[in-house]
Amino acid sequence: MRTEATMMVRAAVAAALWWIGPGSAEADMVGRASVIDGDTIEIRSERIRLHGIDAPESRQTCEAGGETWRCGQQAALALADKIGTANVACEDHGMDQYDRTIAVCRLGDLDLNGWLVAEGWAMAYRYYSTTYVPQEDDARAAGRGVWRGRFVPPWDWRRGERLAVAVPPSDCAIKGNINRDGEHIYHLPETRWYDRTRISLERGERWFCSEADAKAAGWRPAR
DSSP, rough: OOOHHHHHHHHHHHHHOOOOSSSSGGGEEEEEEEEEEETEEEEEEEEEETTEOOOOTTTTTEEEETTTEEEHHHHHEEEEEEHTOOOEEEEEEOOOSOOOEEEEEEEEEEEHHHHHHHHHEEETTTTOOOTTHHHHHHHHHOOOOGGGGGGHHHHHTTTOOOOOOOOOOOOOEEEEEOOTTEEEEEETTTTTTTOOOOOGGGOOOEEESSSSHHHHHTTTEOO
């Protein structure tokens, strides 16, 4: 149920509603937004969870090119940069269990929920809506945002799932890499590209304990 304080805020916002562009007459909340994280904003002290999407959590990290990066933080920064100091108009889709308003929010004519998914900063939250699945498919195909590497879906991350770390087994330090041409190449610790080579288990790359093992598996030495 909505709290009395929430209803009072909603009434104040409704009283202050003003036109900011096409479609704004249907907006339930209009104003400058503070970004809380990649899928949550705040307008006039009311917390708003963006409908139909799920962005990486603030502390969540992702992997790209063998390096980890703070994808949750970057998602929030991308949204903040997009909004800037402009007014945002949000259409109420109900409340969630945390007493946050669920809404589709727009920057002028731009659906911010869909924009986040299209840019790879959020995923379509299929459990609640399939509205943004086409944008997710496009972002995945283009390798935008989190789709440029490995990540755990936010709903699984909240349940404690984390990325598997590609670390070598004991005494198995030879890196088996697959290059962009599909060649299987192994790198010894003393070779030129060893330190720059990252192993992605999802791509079929692996560690070897000896050159004999690598060659037997069909991998060639780095030139």
